Structures are given as structure tokens and as C-alpha cells.
Amino acid sequence: MPTAPEYSDEAVENDYDKFAEAYAAENETSLNNAYYTRPVILDLAGDVAGRRILDAGCGAGPIFAGLRDQGAIMTGFDSSAKMVELARKRLGPDAALRVADLSAPLPYPDGAFDDVISALVLHYLEDWSAPLAEIRRVLRPGGRLILAVNHPFIFKLLYPEADYFATVQWSEEYTFDGEKAVLTFWHRPLHAMSDAFTAAGFRTVVISEPYPAPGARERFPDELAGKTAFLSFLFFVLEVV
Template sequence: MTSQEALSEDEIESGWVGGEAPKLNTTVTLVDYDPEWPAQFEREAERIRGALGERVLVLEHVGSTSVPGLCAKPCVDILLEVPDSDDEDAYLPALEAAGYQLVIREPDWEKHRCFKGPDTNINLHVYSPGNGQTPRYRLFRDRLRSHPEELALYATTKRELGAKEWKYIQQYADAKTAVVEEILARARAEQYDGYSEAYASHAEKSVTNALYDRPAIVDLAGDVEGLSVLDVGCAAGHLSALLAGRGADVLGVDASAGMVEVARRKFGDVARFEVVDVTGPLPLPDASIDVVTASVVLHYLKDWTATLAEFRRVLKPGGRLVFSVHHPGEDWRWFEKDDYFQLELLEDDFGLDGKPHPVRFYRRPLSWTFQAVRDAGFAVDRLVEPMPVPEAADVDPKWTVKLRTEPRFLYFRAVSPS
């Protein structure tokens, strides 16, 4: 259930250590939840800690066997973080001496290694600090543990896919990506409910939001008087209200019920707001919208295909899509990543009111974004790296200098062909 792109057969083989990757060539064996699985994890965890000592930074039970009541392959998944998983000399000999065998090496993807256990069927996944998979494993596991309906959905999907024949077990894992992403999207939206009030206050005054992002979106949207506008990922409704103030008929949608509640309270007199999961079908008829805006929201989605297709469906011929995302150069530089061209899940701390709030999003190269928009049938009309409005310097001179000299967000205007 990683964020890795589906692997080709050549990629599966190239990552395997010491020969050919084992072939399944049959269906996947799934068994009912075994209450012994947590004990198996604890036994392995004790052995791993004994082998590595202080080199163990994170050691957790993840995957389906960590979720009570969930069917699973009888194989315990374990997440291990060491100081540098690329530095195999620092931990590989100790693990091998304890009976573990390195079977997968993927240095170009999250510095990932995978080991099999000495006497128990396990997958020991090894990463370095700051990887994108640790928060993903935790969020997915905890979501299934606390939401029976999500557990049931995932279990049903697993059994349906498990009944099919697969050449490699990795292909079965890749086939589950769609439902995993669907569940994770709901989990992330729910996280925002808990700090919607704090975010609304921040977004109202933040130079980045109020004097940089929203003016750029409004400028690219152009004259919207008398037009229907769909504001996707509307959050607390500030952009929706600006567009309504320019004469547009605005519907703001957001996956977070907490955000929508705040938006209705603050701006419900000028715009309509609904809770909508933008990864699924939009509750709108074909060709019913003149302008779609999506301010700093699409980078939370791994795959844009279905979302952009829905934007294209609801837009009238000649309608405009205006959106902003994290600037690819900024994410690459800020997180000190080696490979600019990789699609990668990142985690950052978006602190509000002095409290930490982890946020997870995807970085990707500019070419990926441009191609996704083109593949969806849009014609890219403008690509903009804007400056903050002049009054930003009076509000926060230091931050304004950063916005004027370092890339922050990237803006697209695309047109649905007539």
C-alpha cells in the first residue's frame, strides 16, 4: 500500500536481490484475521531491537495484519527506520546475523529495502527518516482500525482482487492502489476537520494566501460576472467569497465537513458550499460550469486522471480551469530530494495555534503536471509564477521578499476546447 507507481515486470525483477523474483502465477491466499499476528510482530520487534539497538529509530506493525478483523495474507508487515537505509554496512550485517535476508533493494525509491524473516513469514520494510511511506502506513492503518466501513470496503476489494490470478504478488499489491488512495483521501479530509477554525483564521490573514495566492487565482479567472464558478477545495471559503464579490454564482466544495461548516457560517450569504469528495464524481450536470478554480489542492492527490476528467465534464465548451499547486522546484529544493523527476509523497508540519499539524502531499516535476492537463483534453492557456500584491510588503516585509525571490506556487489556466 505504498505510494509507489505500479511496477513493470522488469522493475519487479530488477529490485529483487540474488536472482529472479518469485512468481505467484495463481490467486492470492487471504485468511481471516489471526489474533496471534500482534504477538508475532512483538517477537520480531524484540529480535530486531536486539540486533540493531539504538539504530532503530521507528519500529511499527503495519499492513493488514496490524488491523484487527481484517483479512490478510499470512505475512506480518513491519516498518523499520534506521538513520540511513542506503548505508547498508551500518545495519545489514547485524540483521543478517540475526537471520534476516535482504530480498528487495530499491535505492531510487525512498531508499527502500525489504527483508524476509528467519523463521516467521514477515516483510521487514526499511526506510530512512523523512520518507513518505511512514506517515502513509500509519494513516491508513489507523483509519481502518477506527472506521469499520473503510475496513469492510478494503476487505471486499482485497478478496475480489485476490480471487484473480497474478504473475507476481506485487501486481496484486499495485491493483489495490485505487481503493487505498480513496480511503486515504477521506482520512486526510477528516484531519482538516479538527483545525478548520484555526485554518480559517490563518487563511484570512496569511500573506501567502490573501496577498499572493488568491489574487493570482482571481486574476487568471478573469471576468466572472454572471458566470457559474465551481471552487474546488474551497476550505474556509475566502476565494469563493472573492469570486462571488465579482459577480459570479459560486459553489464551493471541500472534502472536509469542518471547513464547509466554517465557509457556510462566514460566507453562506454570498456563495453555496457543499461537502464533496473531489476524487469521485461531482454532483453537477455536464457542461454546467463556466469556470473551475482549485487553489493549492491538486497536489494532495496522487492521480489526477479522474478529477481532471470530472472538471472537463462539468465545464462548458470553452470553460476555464484555473489552479495552483506547490512549485515543483520549491518542493524539490526544500525537501532536499535527489531525483527531481520522481512522483513522491511528502510530509510537512503545517503548525497552527502553536500546535503541530502534519500534512501530506505529492511532489512531481513540471512536465508531469503539464502532461496530465493535456491528457485530460485541456489546452494550457497560461502558466504563471506570480508576485505578491504590492501591499504585502506593508503586512510582512520579510515574507514578501521570499515570495518575490523564491518560487512558492505555480499557476495554470487551461481551457476546455469548444
């Protein structure tokens, strides 16, 4: 296990266009996504029938599809053109999809959405102030932001000698459907997340560290052996103040 994070100004950029198909294929049935992130997000969203929802960082579209199946009026974007292409194949030519970047002004009018979903996106960004401000802008008064990010404690487990309270960049190598890829994240402590939400005009309604979905232990006995919880990600529900 490493004792210090590998981060620098030259850290590898997350280029999902290079491994989009492998990533999408892996996550159809993976523990982290199919049995954790997606079911938790759908559960936190609750009854979405008729709600206008923006999937900010939609990837290949599995959460978009799940919410649409429950009656939501869905819009989505991703910074990866290849991911948007895969999402369009999955969701159909009429799906409201486009290439856009959460770190730039969003191409949607003020108050256009009841909810925004941001699943495993913000932890790629150093600055949260501008993205959160844009999300708040496109939400109606009282609208919700439902998000998942790397649990900050995972960073400390991986790098026990690192400064938990610093905001630092770190990279890890993964294998998606047999293809290797490097993802680069920004760690920040929990209080920094909370402070960013408050500064952007959100009220924290839910902080969740949930169990995996039913069936996960049977499908992934080795990964979950001896574990009573699975804390790779941290989930929030925020409301516009």
C-alpha cells in the first residue's frame, strides 16, 4: 500500500474518450456502479414521475435510463463525446443529450430543472465553487442536487501518511473490462465539501454511507467478505436554499 499520494501538476488527465466502451461495459454489472452508485442514486431520488432532471455527467446513460423508466423528464450531458455517443445508442436518438463540461457555463436556462444528478463527477474537479454555482442556477427554487463523490476516508486509507485536511490531486490505475486506465481525482475533507455546498446556496438534507444493493454479497463474495458496509463513495441530497 502506498504511503504518499502520487499527485502533481502533470497528473494524468481523465480522458474517457479513450476507454469509454470498456468503462461502460464494466459498469453495467460492477459492484461500484450496478450494485452501489446507481441503486443508491435512484433510491435517494425517490418518486421522480414528471420531474425535470438533469444528469450532469451522464456517462453511457444508465442513471438517465433508470430515472426515465420511473417517469422523469430527462436531460443529460457529459464532457466525453464518446460517452454521449454511447448514451445516445442506449437511450435513443430523441434523448436530450449533449456534450458539455460541468467546469464551464452550462447551456441551460435558469431554473430549468427540479433535480440535478451528479454521480461521481465532482471529485475530478479542483474547484467546486463555479460548478456548484452553475448547478444552483439551473435548479428551480427548492430544487435538489443529488450527488455521489469519493468518500474522503478512502484517500486516508490508501495514503495513511497524507494530509487528510489538504485538497490534493491523486491518481489510481484501474482495469475496466480488461482495459487499463488511469483516473485522477481531487481529494478534499468532508468539511470542505460541506463548506462548498453552503457557500453555493445549498442546504444539506441527506448524507448517506449506504450498504450495497441486495444481491451484492452473493455476486461479489470475495470483495465483500467480512465487510458490514461499503464506503467507497459518499452520497448527498442538497436543496436550494
